Amino acid sequence: MIGKIIKAIKFKSKYHGLHLQQKVHNTFVSSPKKETYTDSEEYNKIIDHAVERSDINEHLTTIFNAGMASKPKLIVELGVRSGESTFVLEKVAKICDATLVSDDLDPCINPSKWKKSFFVQQDDITFAKDFPDFCTSNNINGKIDLLFIDTSHLYEHTVQEIDSWFPLLSDNFKVIFHDTNLRDVYYRNDGSMGLAWDNDRAVIRAIEEYYNTSFNERKDFTATIDGIQVTHYANCCGLTILEKVN
Numbered sequence: 001m002i003g004k005i006i007k008a009i010k011f012k013s014k015y016h017g018l019h020l021q022q023k024v025h026n027t028f029v030s031s032p033k034k035e036t037y038t039d040s041e042e043y044n045k046i047i048d049h050a051v052e053r054s055d056i057n058e059h060l061t062t063i064f065n066a067g068m069a070s071k072p073k074l075i076v077e078l079g080v081r082s083g084e085s086t087f088v089l090e091k092v093a094k095i096c097d098a099t100l101v102s103d104d105l106d107p108c109i110n111p112s113k114w115k116k117s118f119f120v121q122q123d124d125i126t127f128a129k130d131f132p133d134f135c136t137s138n139n140i141n142g143k144i145d146l147l148f149i150d151t152s153h154l155y156e157h158t159v160q161e162i163d164s165w166f167p168l169l170s171d172n173f174k175v176i177f178h179d180t181n182l183r184d185v186y187y188r189n190d191g192s193m194g195l196a197w198d199n200d201r202a203v204i205r206a207i208e209e210y211y212n213t214s215f216n217e218r219k220d221f222t223a224t225i226d227g228i229q230v231t232h233y234a235n236c237c238g239l240t241i242l243e244k245v246n
């Protein structure tokens with residue numbers, strides 16, 4: 001009992017200490033720089049949105065560019081929360097006239113207005129089993145071109161997501177994982193500091209084990225493994241893109 005109380009006090013003081021450290025640190029960091037506008041109205045909306053710091057803001061334009069390059073017909077988003085990734089993926093879906101299927105355990109706060117979008121409130125492992133039937137009943141070709149995974153960030157669950165969803169990918173797939181460099185403290189490329197939690201390398205470890213390799217997720221890197229190109233960005237909790245090299 002006493003041990004538990006001491007642990008709770010230590011956790012609380014560490015948490016408060018980190019919050020203070022973050023506040024002081026970010027006071028000395030200038031505001032995020034806006035990327036230069038392009039002639040794409042949709043892309044410019046993402047540029048505007050990406051200046052609001054979050055655990056994913058520095059990856060929003062990367063997700064858009066990677067998504068567009070995959071010319072998707074079917075996009076699946078696992079983990080929606082308040083809709084940062086949905087904001088980007090629905091734009092890719094709209095431009096590519098693709099179907100966007102989003103899934104979360106929790107209700108959707110900001111549903112996509114794109115006409116070919118669906119929200120499913122279900123555990124994503126269960127949904128993967130139902131996915132072929134879901135596609136048949138909604139007249140969707142069930143091969144996934146772009147899969148975005150940003151859910152529990154737990155090891156066992158990520159392993160299950162890979163096992164359940166990878167068999168549903170098309171021949172020309174792209175998979176984007178967020179939080180592949182998740183720690184108590186993370187940094188953005190603009191120098192600012194954010195607070196998250198240490199998941200013991202759960203997401204990147206699950207990817208490493210799937211491809212029987214090892215990565216240093218603390219740094220940006222690209223690698224090619226078994227015909228799959230891996231592109232990793234270490235900032236902002238980490239973003240890792242897997243794509244089939246043809």
Ligand SMILES: C[S@@+](CC[C@H](N)C(=O)[O-])C[C@H]1O[C@@H](n2cnc3c(N)ncnc32)[C@H](O)[C@@H]1O
Nearest residue numbers: 079080081083084085104105123124150151152
């Ligand atoms: C980090 S948030 C997603 C953030 C979102 N992608 C964004 O950019 O705003 C993680 C989400 O995953 C959802 N989640 C966790 N476990 C899940 C599961 N087993 N199946 C489906 N969703 C899950 C949570 O409810 C939460 O909304």
